[in-house]
Amino acid sequence: MKYFIYMRVSTEKQEDSGLGLDAQRHACLEWIKKNEPGESIEYIDIVSGTDRKRKELEQRPKLLEALSALMPGDTLLIAKRDRIGRDPYINCMIERIVEKKKAKFISANGDMDGDEPHNVLMRRIIDAFAEYEALMISTRTKAALARKTARGERIGRVPYGFMLDAKKEIMVNREEAEILKVMYSMRVKKKMTFREIASQLNHSGLRNRKETLWTHGATNRVYANYKNVLAGVRASGV
Numbered sequence: 296m297k298y299f300i301y302m303r304v305s306t307e308k309q310e311d312s313g314l315g316l317d318a319q320r321h322a323c324l325e326w327i328k329k330n331e332p333g334e335s336i337e338y339i340d341i342v343s344g345t346d347r348k349r350k351e352l353e354q355r356p357k358l359l360e361a362l363s364a365l366m367p368g369d370t371l372l373i374a375k376r377d378r379i380g381r382d383p384y385i386n387c388m389i390e391r392i393v394e395k396k397k398a399k400f401i402s403a404n405g406d407m408d409g410d411e412p413h414n415v416l417m418r419r420i421i422d423a424f425a426e427y428e429a430l431m432i433s434t435r436t437k438a439a440l441a442r443k444t445a446r447g448e449r450i451g452r453v454p455y456g457f458m459l460d461a462k463k464e465i466m467v468n469r470e471e472a473e474i475l476k477v478m479y480s481m482r483v484k485k486k487m488t489f490r491e492i493a494s495q496l497n498h499s500g501l502r503n504r505k506e507t508l509w510t511h512g513a514t515n516r517v518y519a520n521y522k523n524v525l526a527g528v529r530a531s532g533v
Contacts, residue, residue: 298334
């Protein structure tokens with residue numbers, strides 16, 4: 296038996312509260328242990344809030360890779376149904392792809408088991424509520440940003456390598472600045488690719504701002520901040 300464990304984490308804390316990467320992995324591995332042990336392969340997508348502007352499946356390159364690799368008898372295993380996505384139409388399409396490949400699609404928490412009519416109905420209801428939840432989060436976020444803007448408060452993400460002080464003014468984040476220096480050394484002196492840099496950072500136990508594993512895409516994005524952070528270091532004497 297071969298299991299394709301798919302995990303999705305977001306850079307937004309409110310969405311991944313209680314279901315981060317480690318929790319998803321634990322749920323899936325526990326399910327395998329209690330059922331039919333077999334080889335497992337992990338596929339992880341890390342999605343940021345800005346990715347919601349893109350098409351649903353464009354946010355899931357690793358999911359597409361897992362679906363492509365599925366063979367008859369394999370199992371696509373997830374911790375919870377909403378890890379696949381929040382669009383019920385996309386979820387139905389993914390189910391159909393798995394079915395055509397004569398593979399299984401299983402959720403570790405049991406929220407999508409069985410092909411009986413009532414189970415199919417429950418899956419559709421779960422998808423609908425997940426989509427509704429996503430829309431509500433988006434609505435609340437926009438309202439909160441509007442209130443902050445009206446009060447003249449700063450909005451937007453603080454770039455990697457910086458932080459806000461007690462007065463809400465931007466300053467250099469020493470810890471993140473040191474990681475950027477390590478990236479710079481790997482990139483310029485050792486001529487490493489961003490994928491190699493991400494792998495080395497993870498191997499060294501260095502985590503990103505969200506305390507999750509580095510990816511080559513995230514490494515590439517924050518590396519662009521290095522010159523600005525270096526200028527901030529020189530200006531502040533850090």
